[in-house]
Amino acid sequence: MLLRKVAAAIVAALAVLGVQAVTAAPATAAPRILYYDASQAQEFRAVVTQGAQIWNSRVTNVRLEPVPSGRTPNIRVYADNGWPRTYTSSLGNGTWYMGRQAVNQGYYQPRIAAHEFGHILGLPDRRTGLCADLMSGSSAPVSCTNANPNTREATTVNNSFATAVTARPQTFTWAGAAA
Numbered sequence: 001m002l003l004r005k006v007a008a009a010i011v012a013a014l015a016v017l018g019v020q021a022v023t024a025a026p027a028t029a030a031p032r033i034l035y036y037d038a039s040q041a042q043e044f045r046a047v048v049t050q051g052a053q054i055w056n057s058r059v060t061n062v063r064l065e066p067v068p069s070g071r072t073p074n075i076r077v078y079a080d081n082g083w084p085r086t087y088t089s090s091l092g093n094g095t096w097y098m099g100r101q102a103v104n105q106g107y108y109q110p111r112i113a114a115h116e117f118g119h120i121l122g123l124p125d126r127r128t129g130l131c132a133d134l135m136s137g138s139s140a141p142v143s144c145t146n147a148n149p150n151t152r153e154a155t156t157v158n159n160s161f162a163t164a165v166t167a168r169p170q171t172f173t174w175a176g177a178a179a
């Protein structure tokens with residue numbers, strides 16, 4: 001009788017271990033969800049959404065979603081008359097501005113939005129002057145309408161969110177005084 005109880009206990013323990021082994025090693029990791037609040041982005045709310053959707057279509061380890069009511073956003077988006085710019089607090093967290101100074105100069109709005117989200121996702125400015133680079137920002141011609149990250153930029157973001165690297169607080173500005 002005692003042996004039977006011990007055997008039952010072992011079977012139960014193995015069952016638990018089996019379940020744990022399955023849950024500990026999923027086939028694919030769920031992407032990290034970052035919530036953004038575009039409610040203060042004024043006339044740019046739609047383009048903010050467009051910028052988020054661009055990233056969602058290019059990366060798999062992180063997703064940008066509109067913040068549900070009652071939840072604190074990871075990302076707040078505002079609009080003002082200055083340069084577009086981003087203030088990061090850590091990887092995936094921060095605030096960015098859709099600045100009318102660049103919009104009024106003719107810079108392509110979806111490119112600005114995707115670029116500033118790129119900073120939130122851990123990418124620095126790389127002023128290569130190339131339109132193919134999303135993070136070249138204002139160094140590419142005003143006529144540049146590429147709003148998509150290139151393969152290297154998308155891979156960098158995927159890798160950052162795969163390994164949960166830490167990022168120190170930083171400020172990035174589209175153009176102008178601050179680098």
Ligand SMILES: [Zn+2]
Nearest residue numbers: 125137172173
């Ligand atoms: Zn920038």
